[in-house]
Amino acid sequence: MSVATMSDTGSSNKKAALKGLYDDLYAKNMFPFWATSEGVDHDEIKQLMATPKAVPFVWKYTDIEPLLQRAAQLVTMDDSERRSLILVNPGLAPKRASVSTMYTAYRLNDPDEIMPPHKHSPSAIRFGLTGEGNFTGVEGEDVTFGPGDMVLTPNDAWHNHGTVGGEQAVNLSILDLPLVETLHAVHFDHRYTEMENGKEVEKKVQTARFTDDYSQSVYGEGGMLPRFVDHKRGGGLSSPMYVYRWEKMEALLDAHKDWDGDPHEGLVVDYADPTTGGPVFQTINFYVQMLRPGEKTLPQRETASLLLSPFRGKGHSIIDGERYDWDQFDTLAVPGGCWVEHVNASSSEPVIFFGATDAPTQKHLLLYKRWGRNQAGDLLRLA
Known part of the structure; x- marks a missing residue:
């Protein structure tokens, strides 16, 4: 046998x-993490990296x-305590995720619909779009909110x-539910009780324990923190300021609209925990971003994933070289690692984004x- 034949x-x-x-x-549910010589129909590096991506x-x-x-016409509160539309990223479907760590959901309530109390380990916010009567009761603070107001429902x-x-x-x-789900830490509880006459009684409505302006009256003045209140509401797992009013944010943006800002972001204001100065949640945070008329940001790329909803204005973004047009109340997913630049083509009106980021987890x-x-x-x- 020749040497070639033997080879x-x-x-x-x-x-x-x-x-x-x-x-x-594979039969024993294992994965080979090595690369072999050319000619073998396996590339384990590519296979390992070929997981679903937003x-x-x-x-x-x-x-x-x-x-x-x-x-709203077909599903009543008698049918279900929830009636929300979750935005599913095409790259992650059927997983309930708009980017890998967060999802956005839109909720419409008919007049005077109130669902029973519940709690869960994922942290969440509600941001008002339309109507003055959005309602969230959280840990005994009854919050009625309108367009631009942000309400926390913490872990x-x-x-x-x-x-x-x-x-x-x-x-x-x-919500950060996709992240919490990945960590196998999701739990829900729908049995709400209060103590009455020394007995635990199941209730369908929370009893108000705070005034409806508590968050603003205690925490609404930046740089001043009262000592005479308990800042560990709801277990102390988030900012104790449960509602952030749009009028405060709008006034801050208006006061600084002529500043240079960041060429990669325009003007950005983060929502902050007033007791720490850090993010409102330990996993995700929220911000408002303003592009002045005609403003175009320079390209930037970050490891954090973003969800952006244009609260005012319309325009487009260039993400990894492709154009994405957006209008008021849309949601734009910007997965971590993408190059992005935003364009406000209007010569007279600003663009204002409401944004969410998983940067706190990554940091x-x-x-x-x-x-x-x-x-x-x-x-x-x-950074």
Whole structure:
């Protein structure tokens, strides 16, 4: 037998043996993490990295709102305590996630619908879009909120949702449920009780224990923190300021609209825990971003994933070289690692985004990074 023939036979035997090894590994629910010589039909590095990934995407409010109305006609609070539309990223479907760690959901309540209290380990917010009578009761503080107001429903805090005032109202929710689900830490509790005459009694409505303006009266003045209240409401797992009013945010943006801002972001204001100055939740945080008329941001890329909803204005974003147009109340998914720039093409009206980011989780784990490019196209390390 020639040397060439012996070599071919050895190669065939090795391929057959490798195939048998792979088959046995997969049959026993194992994965081979190595790369072999060319000619083998396995590339374990690519296979390991080929997990489902979120993609840039825009959900249009013009599609969402009619579906909310149809759902309100067909699904009552007697049918279900929840009636929300969760935005599912096409790259992650069927997983309930708008980006890998968060999801956005839109909720419409008919006049004076109130659901019973519940609590859960995922942290969530509600952001008002339409109507003045959005309602959330959280840990004994009854909050009625309108467009631009943000209400926290923290990890393990009892809360319920609905509307008051006799009109429909729409809000959007953002939760870290996909992250908590990945960590196998999701729990829900629907049995709400209070003590009455020394006995535990199941209740359908929380008894108010705080005034309805408590969050603003205690925490609404930046830089001043009362000592005479307990700041560990709801277990102390989040900001104790449960509602952030739009009028405060709008006044701050208006006062600084002529500042230079950040060329990669425009003007950004983070929502903060008034007791720490840090994010409102330990896993995700929220912010408002304003692009002045005609403003275009320079490209930037960060490891954090973002969800952006244009609260005012319309425009487009360039994400990894592709254009995505958006309008008021849409939701834009910007997965971590994408290059993005935003454009406000209006010569007279600002764009205001309501945004969510999983940067707090990444910063806790020392994984967060951010890059940008200058006008010349040079790469910059920003964080």
